[in-house]
Amino acid sequence: MxxxxxxxxxxxxxxxxxxxxxxxxxxxxxxxxxxxxxxxxxxxxxxxxxxxxxxxxxxxxxxxxxxxxxxxxxxxLYADDPAAAAREIRAYWASVEADTAARRGLAASLVERVKGTTTDMTTNGPTPYVFEGTALLDRGLVRELQQDAAHASPRLLAVADGYGPEGERAARAAVEAVAAVPAPVRAGDGLDALEDAVRAAGRAVVGLDGSGTTLTAALLAGGRLVVAHLGDSRAYLLRDGRLRQLTRDDTVVQALVDAGGLEPEEAAERPDRAVLLKALSGGEGASAPALGVHEVRPGDRVLLCTDGLSALASPAELAGTFAAVGGAGAADALRELALSLGAPDNLALATAEVTPAGAIDTLSRTSAP
Structure with missing residues (x-):
């Protein structure tokens, strides 16, 4: 019994x-x-x-x-498919870690603002770091038009990838809007300034119906790096030979990866990998950007690029090429990497090294179609 x-x-x-x-x-x-x-x-x-x-x-x-x-x-899921349950848990925790990393810097900046002080190298003086940077564009080997734009200055890097019949104008307007952001003293001020600049970029593309642009910008403020992001262009930080992605793609495919429905290795092979969930749209105006604050130190190197590079090169190829060549030559080396992989799309790059203020005389440059 x-x-x-x-x-x-x-x-x-x-x-x-x-x-x-x-x-x-x-x-x-x-x-x-x-x-x-x-x-x-x-x-x-x-x-x-x-x-x-x-x-x-x-x-x-x-x-x-x-x-x-x-x-x-x-x-x-666990009752019928433990492997699928495990993917759900992994995807949930990946989203928690990404959100925590971005919020950590935001929280530190909020503490500084509430206290009325800054924990960085200066209280009332200019931000202690600047970029030694380069902006570069390439039409690629297939496209007839160049619809990307890029900017590099001592305080700001930005890239934009336009789409639609007025994509060229949208990308240029977005980059010019964020390039006008003032140089803030504190990271908290930088968050406000960069968010306002993204709103201005959204207003600049209104009316370009059927067109729009991605936008990724990195601003030095108070000894920290403030990043604003919309779309599938990317920001990376290279430190001690290790390349870390600072942004997450606003795409349908990335949402599937985050939800555990798609393996990261499969994402690169999807034909719909460039379908955007967020961008600056000519028909909608400003979308809310993802914002993050990251600690930086002299010698760190920053890369912003459109998917004309990131969709082609593996993380290992990106890290190896960016780490191998310094200065302005890094942008050229990354362009050559894209070309060697077929360059089916436009390419925009902004590369820079974080340097103590006053150590260099950095030129400001905006690249547009």
Whole structure:
């Protein structure tokens, strides 16, 4: 005769699984974890030992901060496809880490603003660092028109990738709008200034119906790097030979990767990898940019590029080429890399090294079609 599973009271089950009785009642109401049976006279809930694994999974998912709706989806997947459940957890945590990295710098800047001070190298003087930078454009080997734009100055780098019949004008207008941003003293001021500049860029492309542009800009402020981003152009930071991507693509494919529905290795092969979720659109005006604040130090090198490079080169190829050549030659080397890979699209690059202010005399340059 088959043995019945041991029935635990809600208190015993809570102690066995690390979930409180209150949480168990809540998860019953939401359908996440139903009791094995409920006494029809007393209403007491009883749980089977076979429910322990699911309960512990819920407890751990809640401990990493996963929303209840996502917990339910992971639990449903786990019953039939543990590998798919694992992808969901990995994708959720990747999004948490990316969001935390960006928010860390934002929080530090907010602390400085509230205190009325800056923890960087100066309190009231100019920002301690400047860019020694270069902006470069290439039409590529296939396109007849150049619709990208780029800018490099001592305080700001920017790239834009225009699309549509007025893509050239959209990219140029966006870059010129952010290039006019003032040089702030504090990172918090830089956030405000760069966000305002992106709004100005949005206004500049209004009326160019059917056209628009991506925009990625990096501003030195208060000894930190403030990044604003829309679209699938990218910003990278090279330190000690390691290249780190500072932005996440606003694309359908990246959303699928984040949701666990697509492996990162598969994304590069998708024909719809350039379909944008966010951009500066001539029909809509300014979209809200993703903003981040990052610590920088002398010797760090920054790369901004459109997908005319990033969609072709692997992370290893990008890192190796950018690390191997310094100064203005880095932009030329990266252009040659794109050309060697077929260069089917326009290319815009802005490369720079972070240098103590006063150490160099850096020229400001904007490149447009």
């Amino acid at each position: 088959a043995r019945s599973p041991i029935a635990r009271t809600i208190g015993d089950f809570a102690r066995a699984t690390g979930l409180s009785a209150k949480a168990l009642r809540r998860y019953d109401e939401l359908g996440l974890l139903r009791p094995d049976r409920v006494d029809p006279y007393t209403g007491y809930r009883y749980y089977a030992d076979t429910q322990t694994e699911r309960a512990r999974l819920i407890a751990w998912l809640r401990r990493i901060g996963m929303p209840l709706a996502d917990v339910g989806r992971v639990c449903a």
